[in-house]
Amino acid sequence: MKRIVGFFLILVSVFSFFSCEDEDDTVNEPYLIVKFKFDPNQVRLNNLGQPAVIPSSHAAQSPDFSKISAHYFELAPNAYTQLTQGTVLYHADETTQGGSVAIDFSKAVVVSEGEAFLKIPLSQVPQGSYEYVRVSLAYQEYTISVRNAGSDYLGKLASFVGYNTYITTHSIGNNSFPVNGNRLQGYWAFALNDFPYATSGQAPAGATTVPNPIAATSPIPPGSCVVTGKFAQNLVINGNETRDVVLTLSLSTNNSFEWQEVTTDGKYEPSIGENVVDMGLRGLMPSYVK
Known part of the structure; x- marks a missing residue:
């Protein structure tokens, strides 16, 4: 009987050893971690990834970003990799509840600067050398300055660019905006910080800037918000990584909130008919730490 008990204890010890070993392997598994950064000093680009100035009849400001969300993330080997033909690592939930296929905002992952947006085991990232990142932005939340009757006020704007x-x-704060339907790229809502005022609207179709420096070889569909950025040095995944790879997507907020001027003073004044024409981010510079 003692021999049977002893043998059983040995089995339990061996099983526990391998179980702990498996758990340790899981805990210590390296990840690809994706974060966002907002940079008002980064180069301001147009749809083709070229430096862009503000049109003479327009004005713009660099918003103070607080939150962002995306619904698609892809690593592309080179400039000839067509959209969806690279390594797609994330695709957010969609729904047809509003009629046509749309991003389901109720399930969106919304994060602040420096917060992990994605955390993917590196074992699930195909080995390869990646030159570009493509990320489809969906939602932005930031503070802007608004003028009314000669005074300037701060308010928060929710911008849906998917x-x-x-x-x-x-x-936005204590202000609720019931929509219960689909909204195309360019829908926005705004509320003042310290006063009971809120409103919403829609930017013109096709007006949202979406920088894509490889548009000539790998275009994106009209109306999408797939921003493309190139690594300074290719991101190489070889399958032998033992530490996390932290990927930072630096987005240019340089005068990214743009409107058409009525009074040429560089102040956004919707009460006199100054309308939002562009809320697109102005460039993507990806970097990584291994």
Whole structure:
């Protein structure tokens, strides 16, 4: 009987050893971690990835970003890799509840600067050398300055730049915006910080800037917000990584909120008919630490 008990204890010890070993392997598994950065001093680009100035009849400001969300993330080996033909590592939930296919905002992952947006085991990232990152932005939240009757006020703007978004009710502070339907790229809502004022609207179709420096070889669909950026040095995944790879997507917020001027003073004044024409981010510079 003692021999049987002893043998059983040995089995339990061996099983426990391998179980702990497996758990340690899982805990210590390296990840690809994706974060966002907002940079108002980064170069301001146009749709082709070239430096862009503000048109003479327009004005713009660099918003103070607080939150962002994306619904698609892809690593591309080179400039000839067509959209969706690279390594797609994330695709957010979509729905047809509002009619056509749209991003389901109720399930969106919304993060602040420096917060992990994606955390993917490196074992699930195909080995290869990647030259470009493509990320489809969906939602932006930031503070802007608004002028009214000669005074300037701060307020928060929610900007939906995804191709199409299904929204039930979204909020800015204590202000609720019931939508219960789809909204195409360019829908926005705004609320003043210290006063009971809120409104919403829609930027013109096709007006949102989406920088793509490889548009000539790998275009994106009209109305999408797939921003493309090139690594300074290719990101190489060889399958032998033992530490996390932290990928930072630095987005240019350099005068990214743009409107058409009525009074040429560089102040956004919607009460006199100054309309939003562009809320697109102005460039993507990806970098990584291994």
